[in-house]
Amino acid sequence: MLPPVRSTGAASPFRTHAGEIEVVLVRHGETRTYDRDVGLTARGKHHAYARGTALARALAGRDRIILRHAPTERARETAEALRSGLTDASGPPIAGDPKPDPAFGNFRIWCGDTAREPSGAYALYQKARNTGTVAGWITDFARYLERQRLGSDPVGYWLRQPLPSFEPPIAVVHRFGRAIAELADADDPTPVTVVATHSGCLRAVVATASGKDRGEPENGETVHVFATPGRDVATVHYRDRTDQWILPRTTPPWLRPAVFRTAVDGLT
Structure with a gap:
């Protein structure tokens, strides 16, 4: 059974600051197997569709949303089912078709x-x-x-x-953080981006923000991230917690081996 999306009906209950963008990270639906890159089970498609209808209520009143997905078949089918649910429930207008985005890919x-x-x-x-x-x-x-x-x-x-x-968890966190910062800093930022992605990525982001691993998200479960153009502090909402996340806008030298080697050489 899908966990409920917390909503007051007219708008997302999480939105608190003018000018914020919202990125909704959604774990893909139930897949047929993890032995190869395949799509969803019938149950997985149904749950992703239901999540789309729930998001339509939670995101009511927004100008538009865009849909992105990790470049896997299970994430693509999740994004398509989310789109169907959002559309059938008269959610915010969807700008274009769901598109793959490697920045939000699995580890x-x-x-x-x-x-x-x-x-x-x-x-x-x-x-x-x-x-x-x-x-x-x-x-x-x-x-x-x-x-x-x-x-x-x-x-x-x-x-x-x-x-x-x-790929280590911290590299995934940097990748997601930079992508979210870029969405916020765009010349014409889209108010809401819904991204179908993978559980490990969600867990790494949530653990970074909250200071602990909070366990495996359900298929279709969501993490809501709010970011403001030009600001480093984002807000992460997951289950019963709200935490701050300092967006990693730059990559530390130990994730850039050539730079790290140069820096070490300079100290010797």
């Missing part, structure tokens, strides 16, 4: 010579195992998949455990 795995998100990496992993290939990313991915197979918490493992071949 990636460096599979030797190519970067793939987990469902895209699975086929490469199987091929590597079948041919007896030995590589660090295969070990990392095997450990991640073992948690998934046991029904524990693979995303939580990624959040806590250094996995050298995986």
Whole structure:
């Protein structure tokens, strides 16, 4: 069952400052499998549609919204179902079609010579195992998949455990933060952007804002982020908490190896 979207009916209950933009991060709907990049189950499409109708009520009165999605099939189908729900429930006008946005993509795995998100990496992993290939990313991915197979918490493992071949949570937070800052600072910022994305990204953003991992979001669950043009402080609403998030507008040197190496050389 989908968690409720908190709404007072006429407008989003979270909106508090004039000039803010709102970015609604939505976890994709239930998918058929994580072994490859495929779309949603019938239940997943239904839940994403229902989330769209709920957002139509929560976002009533807004001038327009845009729809973005992570570049995976499950996120794309979620965005399409959200659009149908928003439209059928007479939500705010939607500007254009849902578009893929790599800035809001899932965390990636460096599979030797190519970067793939987990469902895209699975086929490469199987091929590597079948041919007896030995590589660090295969070990990392095997450990991640073992948690998934046991029904524990693979995303939580990624959040806590250094996995050298995986894009780290802090890199995802910087990527999302910069993308949200750019939406806020646009010459003509769109009041609301609804983004279909992935649970690990949501957990990393929420953990950064609240100071703790708050667990796996439900399929279709939302995180609302409010940002103001030119301001570094955003507001993050998730479940029963409201927290401030300092948007990471610049990348620290340790996420830019060439810059970091230069800085270290300058100290020696």
